[in-house]
Amino acid sequence: MKSKPAFILKVSCPGRSGIVAALGNFLADRGCFIKEFHQFDDLDSGRFFSSIEFVFEGNKNPSVDQFRAAFEVTALRFDMEWEIRDADKPAKVLIMVSKYDHCLRDLLYRRSTGELNIEITAVVSNHEDLRNLAEREGVPYIHLPVTKENKPEQEVRLLEIVKETNTELVVLARYMQVLSNTLCEQLAGRCINIHHSFLPGFKGAKPYLQAYERGVKLIGATAHYVTANLDEGPIIDQMVERASHSHDPQHLTQVGRDIEAQTLARAVKHHVGQRVFQNGLRTVVF
Incomplete structure (x- = not known):
């Protein structure tokens, strides 16, 4: 039936x-x-x-x-x-990446299995490294290299792509460029970022090396809505994993990548499933 x-x-x-x-x-x-x-x-x-x-x-x-x-x-x-x-109609999602591929691979896989009810409208990147990965899955790959000089015009082009493809959600799957305040405002409530630590935590470069040098016993990842305040948007999902004195920076990085991919996928699933509400600086997630 x-x-x-x-x-x-x-x-x-x-x-x-x-x-x-x-x-x-x-x-x-x-x-x-x-x-x-x-x-x-x-x-x-x-x-x-x-x-x-x-x-x-x-x-x-x-x-x-x-x-x-x-x-x-x-x-x-x-x-x-x-x-x-x-509920059965796939949400239109645009994914932004730089050179790290683990979050993109995970989202593509979960889409192919039906775990994520999404239609990927495009993969946009400031590098060419992941073109083959996206195009093998039949997803358009758009290269938008970003410099200090062309950043404003590239962000205008990004918004044009979002509009042209009827994209409902933008996902920063380890996109290593900071979005301007203007772009953050235009994408408010429909742009999710994955941060490579359990916020608040070790910000800036080499977070896992910082974690190693401090001898942490937990590492994690945070998925949040993007706002003009860098890495301070409403948190949708977080995960942590135990660490010990025997874990070197390479091992912490490997564990961290797994956590990032899982956390981002859960946040995307919650959002497209209409289960996330922004409530001031916080979220309600069913």
């Missing part, structure tokens, strides 16, 4: 009584079967957050446009910020 199409309703609004009942009643009145219902009230910020996956049970299902129009009444009543999307 063919499964029915699933949809995800993502909602945030000021917290007050009656929101959960209103959402449940609205879906029930339209013959919707709720597969998953996540909700959280943040008492500090006074915000309510919910992600609901549902299917239409009846034979005559309303279109998504009809559903959106009908939901506007409920949304206005509770001052909601909301969106609805087809």
Whole structure:
């Protein structure tokens, strides 16, 4: 039996009584079967957050446009910020890389197995090193070399590519260029970076050498939204791994690469699955 199409309703609004009942009643009145219902009230910020996956049970299902129009009444009543999307439709993702390949390889693999429901619109890089890797997977590879002189025009070109490809999410998969404040603002809430340490931690060059010299017992990685404040955006996911006195910088680097790839993939999966909400400097992740 063919499964029915699933949809995800993502909602945030000021917290007050009656929101959960209103959402449940609205879906029930339209013959919707709720597969998953996540909700959280943040008492500090006074915000309510919910992600609901549902299917239409009846034979005559309303279109998504009809559903959106009908939901506007409920949304206005509770001052909601909301969106609805087809849960089965791949999210359009653009990946940016420099020379490190481990995060790109991992994302390509998880896409091929269906673990990540994404369509990679392009791989953009300031180097040519990973062209063969991307093109073997049928992904367009766009070389945008960056210098101090041409950085503004290359960032304009990047935004053009994002628009031309209808990209919904930009992923910095070890892209080793700092984005300008203007670009960060234009991509706010739709650009994820993987940082090679458990923030806050060892910033700058050779983080694993710094960790080794300090004799750390934990190393990690942090996936976060990109903001104008370097490496200080809202954190989506983090992982750590034990280390010991016997681990040299090469071993720490190997372990770190595995953690980076896993953490970035989880953050991307959460984002495209409509499970991440920005809540000030923090995130709510279902």
